[in-house]
Amino acid sequence: MTSSRDFDNTRAVWYHFSAFYIILKGAVGNLTGTRQRKEMQTSIKKNWLLDKAGMLFWQKGYHATSMKDLANVCNCKPANFYNYFKNKEDILYEVIKNITEQGVSSIRHLDDDEETSPVEQLRSLIKSHFGYLASMKQSSILLSDTGIKYLSREHRKEIIELRDLYDSILRKIIRRGIEDGEFAPTDEQVVSNLIASVVVRSSIWFSNKGRLSVDEVGEIMFNFVYSGIGGE
Amino acid sequence: MTSSRDFDNTRAVWYHFSAFYIILKGAVGNLTGTRQRKEMQTSIKKNWLLDKAGMLFWQKGYHATSMKDLANVCNCKPANFYNYFKNKEDILYEVIKNITEQGVSSIRHLDDDEETSPVEQLRSLIKSHFGYLASMKQSSILLSDTGIKYLSREHRKEIIELRDLYDSILRKIIRRGIEDGEFAPTDEQVVSNLIASVVVRSSIWFSNKGRLSVDEVGEIMFNFVYSGIGGE
DNA sequence: AATAAGTTAATGAACATACATTAACTTATT
DNA sequence: AATAAGTTAATGTATGTTCATTAACTTATT
Incomplete structure (x- = not known):
């Protein structure tokens, strides 16, 4: 339990230090309402995922890239992709x-x-x-x-x-x-x-x-x- | 059983009527010893398989092509490829x-x-x-x-x-x-x-x-x- | 200000399915 | 008789996807 939570925190920190992500997230700033800000963060994260996926698809080929591979590169689990995308x-x-x-x-x-x-x-x-x-x-x-x-x-x-x-x-x-x-x-x-x-x-x-x-x-x-x- | 065998025969006939195959096989002729002739026929069949496989890989991509797909195109069963090739x-x-x-x-x-x-x-x-x-x-x-x-x-x-x-x-x-x-x-x-x-x-x-x-x-x-x- | 309701992002477990490959066996050819 | 070519059946593994659940947040209600 505890380790799982710890890991989550680590992961969260890691996300926010990923250069691309942090810069864009910063750019969103505090100008908009919290609701919109959240939506933007979601779409930023989504684009970040797409960026990673694109690299992998190009390196290994689409069919040779498993959801697990994607998840590994994105430091999450395969299931999480289905919160952002309909399918592979x-x-x-x-x-x-x-x-x-x-x-x-x-x-x-x-x-x-x-x-x-x-x-x-x-x-x-x-x-x-x-x-x-x-x-x-x-x-x-x-x-x-x-x-x-x-x-x-x-x-x-x-x-x-x-x-x-x-x-x-x-x-x-x-x-x-x-x-x-x-x-x-x-x-x-x-x-x-x-x-x-x-x-x-x-x-x-x-x-x-x-x-x-x-x-x-x-x-x-x-x-x-x-x-x-x-x-x- | 019987129907399966009948089908096999049909398939065998089909092979030999496949234009490319029959021409080449004919070309081998009776000039060489039986041993060599057999080897040549094998390699002809092998090349024929490669030809079909190539088209499929080309169309669908390597990973998207299953052994079953290959077998379908070649009118045989997946296992048969392992008589000709080590693996996919x-x-x-x-x-x-x-x-x-x-x-x-x-x-x-x-x-x-x-x-x-x-x-x-x-x-x-x-x-x-x-x-x-x-x-x-x-x-x-x-x-x-x-x-x-x-x-x-x-x-x-x-x-x-x-x-x-x-x-x-x-x-x-x-x-x-x-x-x-x-x-x-x-x-x-x-x-x-x-x-x-x-x-x-x-x-x-x-x-x-x-x-x-x-x-x-x-x-x-x-x-x-x-x-x-x-x-x- | 406090609490309730709702949303998002993430997870682990379970799923049916599809896959490449193997072993044992049968049929065909020479 | 021996070898080649083909089949059937089975196996372990990996795959994409679904599901219920949870923690952290955000919004609405009081």
């Missing part, structure tokens, strides 16, 4: 959704910007998305490539729609570039897939500790793509 | 080894060929690798990408060595192209990653049933890459 698939879904949404939002500002030239937009797209990917430590956007098949039909559909949003932004840039004569005319659909591949798969081979910096690689990547679609 | 991991290993070896051997001739121009070599590499990937039905996920983490340490090492061979061939082509002045000088390491990304991820978005043929997409892909590294 739901965890994967939320992980993938977050990753994909962040990818989209890292380039969303380009969508309704008709002023900037397509070339500059392309540079911005590549650099901001690649930069974002390089900044995430463990989990990877490629999880949304590999994990999508384990999702339920509805969830899969939602993710695909999200991804289409990303694609449509990219395609629009290419279309404008071709119309303006800045890019050589090619199949905008295929080419946007090629470009996305280059960016997204960087998370497999790029390392922050490597020979080249994010900026240097980003520049090489942009030059490659830019020449690839017949610019310059 | 062994099946995965052989599948991945085959895939990787085929991928590598389709481009190996480029390695010690100093005659053909780098441009043509690059075209050949891209088209044959992409063509190979496209020929796999049920386009889904990069098995050799995601599957290797489920292999034992030794098996994984072997596969990685094979893959390194692929990389080194690609890098060599790029290096020669830069030296010859056919390609613009860039970082050969990064660029080879970019190229491999483009080719490998095609298995996610390319469909044989789509608007464009393998050849058309292959051409667009090559042009993209070729311009990308500053050719033409």
Whole structure:
């Protein structure tokens, strides 16, 4: 009994010292009512769990990761996840959704910007998305490539729609570039897939500790793509 | 009992009528001694099993594929696999080894060929690798990408060595192209990653049933890459 | 201010199920 | 007769999930 309680306290303290968690929790502050504050804390904890789950799913693969594995990494018991998520698939879904949404939002500002030239937009797209990917430590956007098949039909559909949003932004840039004569005319659909591949798969081979910096690689990547679609 | 036996016979007949199997088995012919012939037939059946297993691993993922699933596709019982393979991991290993070896051997001739121009070599590499990937039905996920983490340490090492061979061939082509002045000088390491990304991820978005043929997409892909590294 | 009612986050135990693998046995082939 | 190919049945283990319960908090009522 006593040891169990002691352990709970230890655990609670541990949670609050987890860097990410404590910072966000602090940011919530005392501005809101206790009710809302609690809800926010819950969602923070939920995101923290998702973060951990994402790492594990990416490292070990979805099916190779058991609820027990998840629980171990999160310092709790498997059952506790069911206070936050409907089931295991739901965890994967939320992980993938977050990753994909962040990818989209890292380039969303380009969508309704008709002023900037397509070339500059392309540079911005590549650099901001690649930069974002390089900044995430463990989990990877490629999880949304590999994990999508384990999702339920509805969830899969939602993710695909999200991804289409990303694609449509990219395609629009290419279309404008071709119309303006800045890019050589090619199949905008295929080419946007090629470009996305280059960016997204960087998370497999790029390392922050490597020979080249994010900026240097980003520049090489942009030059490659830019020449690839017949610019310059 | 009787019905079970009847079913077995049906199954046996079915095996021998499976197109791939019967052709190969016929090809073995009566030229060799009975002992060797039997061994060859065994290995043919084994490869046939590997082929089926590969498709399933590819579609569903390794851990999501049960021995029962495999047995269903191969019209036999799970236990029978243990007459051919040590365990499940062994099946995965052989599948991945085959895939990787085929991928590598389709481009190996480029390695010690100093005659053909780098441009043509690059075209050949891209088209044959992409063509190979496209020929796999049920386009889904990069098995050799995601599957290797489920292999034992030794098996994984072997596969990685094979893959390194692929990389080194690609890098060599790029290096020669830069030296010859056919390609613009860039970082050969990064660029080879970019190229491999483009080719490998095609298995996610390319469909044989789509608007464009393998050849058309292959051409667009090559042009993209070729311009990308500053050719033409 | 004190107490009652309700909520959240966590737990351990129990669950049915599905899994890979094995051993013993039967049938088919040479 | 010997070996190969296949089956049946059984086994131990691990899995995802549910359930009742508890402690700590928050909100509502008096």
